[in-house]
Amino acid sequence: MADTLSPRPLRRRRLAILVAALAAVTALACWGAYRWAEAGARAALTLNGDQRLGLYASSIRNAVGRYDYLPFLVARDHEVLDLLDAPSTLGRDAVNRRLETANAAAGSAALYVVDRGGLALASSNWADPAQSFVGQRYDFRPYFRQAVETGSGRYFGIGVTTGLPGYFLSHAVRRGEALIGVAVVKIDLEPIQRDWAAGGERVLVTDENGIVFLSSHADWKYRALRQLPDAVTARLAQTRQYDRSDLTPLGLHDGPLMENGARLVGLPASGPTRRAYLMQELALPEFGWTIRFLSDLEPVKAEAAGAAVLTAMGILLLAAAAALGWQRRQTLRLQHEARVTLERRVEERTAELLTANRILREAQEELVQAGKLAALGQMSAALAHEINQPLAAIRTFVASTRLLAERGETAMVRDNLAMISDLAERMALLSGHLKEFARKGPARVEAVPVARAMDRALALLASRLREEEVQVDRSIPPDARVRGDAVRLEQVFVNLLRNAVDAMEGGEERRLTLTAGRNGEGWEIRIRDTGTGIAEAHQFQLFDPFFTTKEVGQGLGLGLSLSYGIVRDFGGTLRAENNPDGGACFVVQLPEAQ
Structure with missing residues (x-):
């Protein structure tokens, strides 16, 4: 019939329906995750506010109670x-x-x-x-x-x-x-306010007229929460309670009242914008005052947004897994149909049995080859990223070995060949680690000499260090041995050293200082550079996956995240800090190998 849809448009229509359904489900799930995380974070915020209000009330009562006699x-x-x-x-x-x-x-x-x-x-x-x-x-x-x-x-x-x-x-x-x-x-209640301000709190105390007279923020003091009636203004002028204060409104904007008694409010921030807070109150009836505590809602929004993003990622990963499973079933079905067809042809054409068997073998070989190519395609990017520097080191050693052989220095030739063999073994081990990055599992634990691992990492980056004219100061005791995996620890050092060299690019002084010292938790290895340092805004994002400050195309932002995971698998920690005299320092803390 003329109006019958061909298979290809029908598949496209089904795909469009599936995509629309997936988008709708993802949106609903993200919205639900956002609301759930927001409610949980807000409840925690409210509980903390209740506790803080109790402490503030106790501090005020104690401050006054000391003198009431x-x-x-x-x-x-x-x-x-x-x-x-x-x-x-x-x-x-x-x-x-x-x-x-x-x-x-x-x-x-x-x-x-x-x-x-x-x-x-x-x-x-x-x-x-x-x-x-x-x-x-x-x-x-x-x-x-x-x-x-x-x-x-x-x-x-x-x-x-x-x-x-x-x-x-x-x-x-x-x-x-x-x-x-x-x-x-x-x-004098000023010491209480100074303690609040020093703790970074947002707290204010108001009298029965709603006038702020105690606050952690000096610019909130002697301001009215709302416009004062004329009668109240006249009475205050008569008693001179807030002498020489204009009592201008604070600009508090009331929002909805929450089920736990807290209220969403807005206060002027920089310019015409307002910042949202969760305001909780506690009355002090013996004084006729009310304590108000303001909690910033930005962390709540960030936590809720993070939950929504994780939910979206989870749904998309599940959808991708389902699509891959469906594709595999389709492939198996096609293979099964191909085998049935071949068997039918063998039964019908016995005279072509040898030809049919040869075709079947060729089809099976093509399927195996296609699987190999698909696996190679999935591993090629990671494999190239991880073995590029060992290959560069091997090329350097081969060149130097050729010169040494021409000079007849057989001892150094043997040493270079041994290093080339080690690098080749490392490349073989690196290819096996690609699957370890794809799944969570315990790392192989052994006693690793820190100095040897650092030397091999420096050898991998030797050409880059020479090209950038980086001076390396190394002070690592020979008895420094930690629990871990040698190859993966070298990967951590390579990532940290490469980042340090990138940070010093174009600087006047390019110096790497590598040290190791024993402390109560094991060995602390420090990699210190003279680069631009770590911006304050990036302090808490350095080890997040896909976070990078480099130009587009110069990195995926996975090096520090993978290094953090490797060190954690060894039972250690990885942190970053700025040097007092400039530059950054990455600190690797690992347990000592007994």
């Missing part, structure tokens, strides 16, 4: 009572010195007493004319009015005399039932 003791002091009953110069001097001594012993910011009219009669800072509270009137301060009305008070504000912030605790001073004054201690 002071106003009570001052209010019971007989000299203070006498001064408030009958103010005199002699009594004021005695109380000033008494408060100065008590304040120094307790470590508080200031300790002072005011009469029932709010006038400060004595203070621990009486000796400093510029900072002294003596003679100042504080009847407008809420902590004074609270002590008069309820017997005690607590209040945070900026000092109108000193201009320094502090937390004020007050206690009424009574003679019998009569109020004669108020004792006040000022507590």
